[in-house]
Amino acid sequence: AQSVTQPDARVTVSEGASLQLRCKYSYFGTPYLFWYVQYPRQGLQLLLKYYPGDPVVQGVNGFEAEFSKSNSSFHLRKASVHWSDWAVYFCAVRYGSSGNKLIFGIGTLLSVKP
Amino acid sequence: EAAVTQSPRSKVAVTGGKVTLSCHQTNNHDYMYWYRQDTGHGLRLIHYSYVADSTEKGDIPDGYKASRPSQENFSLILELASLSQTAVYFCASSEEDRTYEQYFGPGTRLTVL
Numbered sequence: 001a002q003s004v005t006q007p008d009a010r011v012t013v014s015e016g017a018s019l020q021l022r023c024k025y026s027y028f029g030t031p032y033l034f035w036y037v038q039y040p041r042q043g044l045q046l047l048l049k050y051y052p053g054d055p056v057v058q059g060v061n062g063f064e065a066e067f068s069k070s071n072s073s074f075h076l077r078k079a080s081v082h083w084s085d086w087a088v089y090f091c092a093v094r095y096g097s098s099g100n101k102l103i104f105g106i107g108t109l110l111s112v113k114p
Numbered sequence: 115e116a117a118v119t120q121s122p123r124s125k126v127a128v129t130g131g132k133v134t135l136s137c138h139q140t141n142n143h144d145y146m147y148w149y150r151q152d153t154g155h156g157l158r159l160i161h162y163s164y165v166a167d168s169t170e171k172g173d174i175p176d177g178y179k180a181s182r183p184s185q186e187n188f189s190l191i192l193e194l195a196s197l198s199q200t201a202v203y204f205c206a207s208s209e210e211d212r213t214y215e216q217y218f219g220p221g222t223r224l225t226v227l
Binding site for chain 1 (some may be wrong): 118143145147149154155156157158159162170204206208210213214215217218219220221
């Protein structure tokens with residue numbers, strides 16, 4: 001069955017440091033993958049998306065992610081974290097033969113130290 | 115600006131009471147969704163709809179009903195609210211295309227006492 005695993009419930013990095021948030025997926029077939037961000041008391045906003053093609057995708061605010069079929073992964077990266085990146089990050093995979101349904105991971109809370 | 119709005123933004127309900135959460139979108143999207151968010155579970159799909167006057171069950175539909183009276187509006191109904199339904203509920207919309215992007219509302223925090 002399809003699933004998304006985010007193994008880190010919380011990640012803390014210093015401002016200006018690099019970041020990697022991990023995501024592993026389980027999906028039979030070609031996955032369509034997403035990273036969403038949730039700022040405090042807000043809804044989810046799309047950061048970036050992967051459709052079959054270039055494995056490295058660029059998103060907003062300097063985020064990028066790399067798709068790996070061999071590792072079943074879609075890790076999120078950023079070269080230099082800013083305090084405003086403090087948020088919860090969700091990885092998701094589309095599933096089902098009809099409809100645009102998504103399965104979400106449990107999310108990773110990113111905390112930024114000054 | 116296209117948007118998904120939800121009302122109310124927060125609600126306190128009593129066990130056994132009826133609760134209706136409303137969602138309105140101005141994206142002109144065909145698909146609409148209801149999710150609940152719980153700590154440790156991420157977002158889980160309750161119901162969705164791809165056309166007015168029709169709804170489909172998601173992954174956790176038990177205890178919930180949905181109504182889609184028009185393309186713009188999608189409601190989630192808890193006929194007999196229970197303590198276990200305390201959560202944050204999100205509505206989302208998407209186009210019927212192959213981008214699969216969903217656009218989310220700000221959420222409704224529901225507390226059942």
